Amino acid sequence: MGTKRAPGSPAAWLILLASAVLEAVWATALGLSDGLSRPLPTLVFALTATLSMVGLGTAVKRIPLGTAYAVWVGIGAALTVGWAMATGVEPASPLKLVFIAGIVGCAAGLKLLPAGDAAAPEAELSPSPAESPHV
Numbered sequence: 001m002g003t004k005r006a007p008g009s010p011a012a013w014l015i016l017l018a019s020a021v022l023e024a025v026w027a028t029a030l031g032l033s034d035g036l037s038r039p040l041p042t043l044v045f046a047l048t049a050t051l052s053m054v055g056l057g058t059a060v061k062r063i064p065l066g067t068a069y070a071v072w073v074g075i076g077a078a079l080t081v082g083w084a085m086a087t088g089v090e091p092a093s094p095l096k097l098v099f100i101a102g103i104v105g106c107a108a109g110l111k112l113l114p115a116g117d118a119a120a121p122e123a124e125l126s127p128s129p130a131e132s133p134h135v
Contacts, residue, residue, distance in 0.1 A: 019055025
């Protein structure tokens with residue numbers, strides 16, 4: 001039997017990924033909103049932030065919160081800075097691209113990890129004295 005992968009249905013992971021994309025959209029819109037004083041970017045921010053949170057909330061029904069949040073933040077942050085570099089808002093550099101690839105790689109790694117803890121402490125493997133049969 002193969003190693004079990006990270007819990008969560010494929011649909012939950014797709015929702016999480018879409019939610020992370022929306023995080024990048026709302027972060028970019030927030031930056032363009034000039035302190036929430038420009039109506040269109042403020043509206044885009046409010047709508048996409050809400051949808052992103054709903055998506056994250058939906059995904060954590062099937063994916064552990066810590067894993068889901070780390071993936072959501074990591075992918076969202078990488079897309080946000082990637083977009084800023086692509087549009088010239090932020091300078092790009094080879095080293096910055098390596099670090100962004102590292103963020104994405106770490107987020108992908110969380111999806112690929114086996115479900116459960118492979119190295120359980122010895123105390124968890126043996127029954128407690130209360131659970132041991134008495135002779």
